[in-house]
Amino acid sequence: MxxxxxxxxxxxDHGIAVTVPAAVDFLRTHPDSEIILVGDEIAINKxxxxxPSDQADRISVVHASEVVGMDEGPAQALRGxxxxxxxxxxxxxxxxxxxxxxxAGNTGALMAIARFVLKxxxxxxxxAIASFLPTASGRVCMLDLGANIDCSxxxxxxxxxxxxxxxxxxxxxxxxxxxxxxxGEEEIKGNETVKAAAELxxxxxxxxxxYVEGTDIYKGTTDVIVCDGFVGNVALKTSEGLAQMLxxxxxxEFHKNIFSKLIGIASSPVINRFRRRVxxxxxxxxxxxxxxxxxxxxxxxxxxxxxxxxxERAYDEVKNNILQNISLNVELTQKGMA
Amino acid sequence: MxxxxxxxxxxxDHGIAVTVPAAVDFLRTHPDSEIILVGDEIAINKxxxxxPSDQADRISVVHASEVVGMDEGPAQALRGxxxxxxxxxxxxxxxxxxxxxxxAGNTGALMAIARFVLKxxxxxxxxAIASFLPTASGRVCMLDLGANIDCSxxxxxxxxxxxxxxxxxxxxxxxxxxxxxxxGEEEIKGNETVKAAAELxxxxxxxxxxYVEGTDIYKGTTDVIVCDGFVGNVALKTSEGLAQMLxxxxxxEFHKNIFSKLIGIASSPVINRFRRRVxxxxxxxxxxxxxxxxxxxxxxxxxxxxxxxxxERAYDEVKNNILQNISLNVELTQKGMA
Numbered sequence: 001m002x003x004x005x006x007x008x009x010x011x012x013d014h015g016i017a018v019t020v021p022a023a024v025d026f027l028r029t030h031p032d033s034e035i036i037l038v039g040d041e042i043a044i045n046k047x048x049x050x051x052p053s054d055q056a057d058r059i060s061v062v063h064a065s066e067v068v069g070m071d072e073g074p075a076q077a078l079r080g081x082x083x084x085x086x087x088x089x090x091x092x093x094x095x096x097x098x099x100x101x102x103x104a105g106n107t108g109a110l111m112a113i114a115r116f117v118l119k120x121x122x123x124x125x126x127x128a129i130a131s132f133l134p135t136a137s138g139r140v141c142m143l144d145l146g147a148n149i150d151c152s153x154x155x156x157x158x159x160x161x162x163x164x165x166x167x168x169x170x171x172x173x174x175x176x177x178x179x180x181x182x183x184g185e186e187e188i189k190g191n192e193t194v195k196a197a198a199e200l201x202x203x204x205x206x207x208x209x210x211y212v213e214g215t216d217i218y219k220g221t222t223d224v225i226v227c228d229g230f231v232g233n234v235a236l237k238t239s240e241g242l243a244q245m246l247x248x249x250x251x252x253e254f255h256k257n258i259f260s261k262l263i264g265i266a267s268s269p270v271i272n273r274f275r276r277r278v279x280x281x282x283x284x285x286x287x288x289x290x291x292x293x294x295x296x297x298x299x300x301x302x303x304x305x306x307x308x309x310x311x312e313r314a315y316d317e318v319k320n321n322i323l324q325n326i327s328l329n330v331e332l333t334q335k336g337m338a
Numbered sequence: 339m340x341x342x343x344x345x346x347x348x349x350x351d352h353g354i355a356v357t358v359p360a361a362v363d364f365l366r367t368h369p370d371s372e373i374i375l376v377g378d379e380i381a382i383n384k385x386x387x388x389x390p391s392d393q394a395d396r397i398s399v400v401h402a403s404e405v406v407g408m409d410e411g412p413a414q415a416l417r418g419x420x421x422x423x424x425x426x427x428x429x430x431x432x433x434x435x436x437x438x439x440x441x442a443g444n445t446g447a448l449m450a451i452a453r454f455v456l457k458x459x460x461x462x463x464x465x466a467i468a469s470f471l472p473t474a475s476g477r478v479c480m481l482d483l484g485a486n487i488d489c490s491x492x493x494x495x496x497x498x499x500x501x502x503x504x505x506x507x508x509x510x511x512x513x514x515x516x517x518x519x520x521x522g523e524e525e526i527k528g529n530e531t532v533k534a535a536a537e538l539x540x541x542x543x544x545x546x547x548x549y550v551e552g553t554d555i556y557k558g559t560t561d562v563i564v565c566d567g568f569v570g571n572v573a574l575k576t577s578e579g580l581a582q583m584l585x586x587x588x589x590x591e592f593h594k595n596i597f598s599k600l601i602g603i604a605s606s607p608v609i610n611r612f613r614r615r616v617x618x619x620x621x622x623x624x625x626x627x628x629x630x631x632x633x634x635x636x637x638x639x640x641x642x643x644x645x646x647x648x649x650e651r652a653y654d655e656v657k658n659n660i661l662q663n664i665s666l667n668v669e670l671t672q673k674g675m676a
Contacts, residue, residue: 073524136583146521149529183484183571186411191487191568214575218583227572230529233521234569235576237552242577245474245556246584246616253612260608267605270598274591278584 002034002058003318005100005311006092009039010067010085012104012300016040019104020047022307026315027055033315034058036092039085040065064088068109070300077109078116086110090117093293100294100314102285104302110295111147111288118293121323123330125152127290128159128229129297130166132283133239135220141167141176142217142225145286146233153196156180156226160206161329162289163224169320170313176223179212181231186211197226205332243278285310287317289326294318340372340396341656343438343649344430347377348405348423350442350638354378357442358385360645364653365393371653372396374430377423378403402426406447408638415447416454424448428455431631438632438652440623442640448633449485449626456631459661461668463490465628466497466567467635468504470621471577473558479505479514480555480563483624484571491534494518494564498544499667500627501562507658508651514561517550519569524549535564543670581616623648625655627664632656 009019016039023035037044041063048059064085068077081087086105092098094117103110111127120127130143141163148155160178167176180198182190189211190198201208209222214235217225227235250271254264264271280299284306288295294317298310347357354377361373375382379401386397402423406415419425424443430436432455441448449465458465468481479501486493498516505514518536520528527549528536539546547560552573555563565573588609592602602609618637622644626633632655636648 134583136586149521181572183487183568214572214577215579215582217576218579230521231569231572234519234552234565234573238555238573238576239552239580241553241556242580243584244553245472246581248474249615250612253608253615256608256611263601263605263608267601270591270594270601273594274588277587277591 002032003030003100003315004034004036004098005102005314005318006036006038006062006089006098007311008085008089008101008103008105009037009044010064010105012298012302014303016043016047018302018304018307020044021051022304022311023059024048024051024055025304026308026311027058030315034060036060036062036089036098038062038064038089038092039067062088062092068105070106072106072109074108074112077106078112087113087117090114090293090295093295094118099318100296102296102298102310102314104298104300104307104310106300107146107286107297110297114288114291114293114295118291118295121290121292121327123327124158124162124290125155127288128162129286130163130289131236131286132170133217134278134283135218137220139283140217140220140223140225141170141172142227142232142236143289144227144229144232145236146229147288148229150230151193151228153193153200156193156197156228157200157204158290158330159226160201160208160224162326163226164206165322165325165329166287166289166317167223169322169325170316173223175207177207177209178224178226179209179216179222181225181227181235182211182213184211184213193228243280281306282309285313287313289322292323294322340370341368341438341653342372342374342436343440343652343656344374344376344400344427344436345649346423346427346439346441346443347375347382348402348443350636350640352641354381354385356640356642356645358382359389360642360649361397362386362389362393363642364646364649365396368653372398374398374400374427374436376400376402376427376430377405400426400430406443408444410444410447412446412450415444416450425451425455428452428631428633431633432456437656438634440634440636440648440652442636442638442645442648444638445484445624445635448635452626452629452631452633456629456633459628459630459665461665462496462500462628463493465626466500467624468501468627469574469624470508471555471574472616472621473556475558477621478555478558478561478563479508479510480565480570480574481627482565482567482570483574484567485626486567488568489531489566491531491538494531494535494566495538495542496628496668497564498539498546498562500664501564502544503660503663503667504625504627504655505561507660507663508654511561513545515545515547516562516564517547517554517560519563519565519573520549520551522549522551531566581618619644620647623651625651627660630661632660
């Protein structure tokens, strides 16, 4: 069975200039995949015509006359943009023409439309946003990154199940360890919600590690880190800000004078290796988990290289039946409860 | 009036080996200061004897027979360690013999004992932990960093007032801008607590900037960033973890082979300049704000250089009457409300 992915070609900062070449490239490396390009048909076909037609039979184009703006509110996008490339890409999944969809458009609108069109899995209260981050020893899957501001213990527990399934579907451990983000590792720490979620996790058959702290995210203490969307969003954006500042400082120091510029040139192989290692593009692709369909959000600024990773994420989720696994695992772990 | 500081000499990873030399150094550069060294009298005097006696008339030693352990619970330290160096250092402030106290001991115990002995300012519901962090353009004061897990809008508002006073007392702007940490900048974002706190801040005469996101911390968008202790703690520790990981990666790349090692040696002036710029020791000293006395927490791993900054923080707070300013500002901003 080919893996069929619908790609919103209009979203993000670069639109067709990035999405179409990324799709062509992805088809080359994934012979069992098919891509539906959704957006301005004329512009897409024009861009497509610059590529050799080897993959032509695995590409189709579906026209969309509107685009959801990056600053558009979720409600507005949901009600007012029924012909948007984002909406029509999600429709492809709903109507069974694709198993997954990807958009680099605005996250709030994507989640709102995906929830409305696809609906939430019956076992899941609310979908969550999950992403992988680099760690000292590999990578960690963190969720929720901003979809749910206030979470119940049950929701945090469901996030743990979904994170576990994402790790397994993405080539990671079959029994990933799960940490619950808190302000300390001791049992007495944290608020009532976190404490109650810890009890649910202890009683389940999830490989529950216990509480973890902010420092544990990048240490790679666990395979999955669960938190509410407020905390997860702040942690993610704080990291982005710090990495930007440090990169900026490093650049400034290497550009300070002739001497440091020369050192900078000599150091470039080392610095470039370092850059590749922490390249956030390799972690592009946040999964909207808990929906009746695979939906992946690409970063708005994603280039062709980054977009490949978002496509890969969607491909892996479909290939490894993440939806069935989430449903099955919620049931299994619930049965495993005392 | 000399600024009198009580220093818990036993707390932290290094105890007397760091605290006593740091105190002697600080007295040299601050001729209007006096320091009370609290801890094992014999050990302190032995360490003191290795220094010239120029500052001897501005140093006194108060004996303490116990030490609060780094892993000791706050309740246990509060009830069981009445003769600890931490408790006796705080007592110096309570009994008017010192205007400030500093400890590198465990944060939970320090806050619990300080609240019990000194009490909270009448205008403040709960004390908070505040610290400065480096930004692209200078520094930002962030609070609460972990003292209060669940916060009311009124508490967040009081944190804003206290952060404002700390910035001013530490040589910053007289009218610092205050941002409220949220998951987006739009008015509709965030939970009910954050929204209600925003209303209080808008109606006060605080220089309120609006919502800020995690990325804004290190951008330096505002002088003060206010959040609850759960979010603040996670943001701070996530930053620590990321910085450690990046430092580790950079070191690894420079140690990969002979070639990169040589480049590493050549680059060391640039890398060292970068390191100095982001040296967390320069930001050592978290203020426990809202108490009837100045209390500063030094990082447990602080060396002599780092300890100087914690002493400086306490000195500035006393010198610039932070306690009176907090009380006055809470009243003023409350009067300024519509």
